[in-house]
Amino acid sequence: MNKGLVVIEDSDHHRSLLETAGELAAGSGAELVLLSMKSTDDVAADREAIAQVNPDRLGTFGTDTTEQQLRHTTHTVARDALADTEVDYEVAPKIVDSKTEATAILDSAEEHGCDHIFMVGRKRSPTGKALFGDLAQSVMLAFEGQVTVELE
DSSP: OOEEEEEOOSSHHHHHHHHHHHHHHHHHTOEEEEEEEEEHHHHHHHHHHHHHHOGGGGGGOSHHHHHHHHHHHHHHHHHHHTTTOOOOEEEEEEEEOGGGHHHHHHHHHHHTTOSEEEEEEOOOOHHHHHHHOOHHHHHHHHOSSEEEEEEO
16 A cells, blocks of 8 residues: 555544554554535534524535534544654545545545545445435445545
């Protein structure tokens, strides 16, 4: 592995995944890109909540604010998860349409030259996968490199 893309959120499963990715990266001298995503639906819901609570702040809340929040949260998670590991990383926040998360992950991996993707997968029944799709499965089938999936 030369460079790994870690899809990350602020949760225990994602911290564990980041620790694993960090150990592998440190062992191979690789770098990490930490991709944190937020859906456009969630951004709209945040704007609506702010409008109800503090309408004066709404004018300053936008994509830049959301990306700054993602960047800050990701740095905090990384600082905790990688505290005992010497690995270089960069944070890549991204606002995405929830229907295109797999594409956003694959595009980010290509954009940053990553040859390994680390992500958390959800446990689903075969029927659930068939009906609703599976993000991890979509990424594994489309990515040319290695994909490590840790199940929730």
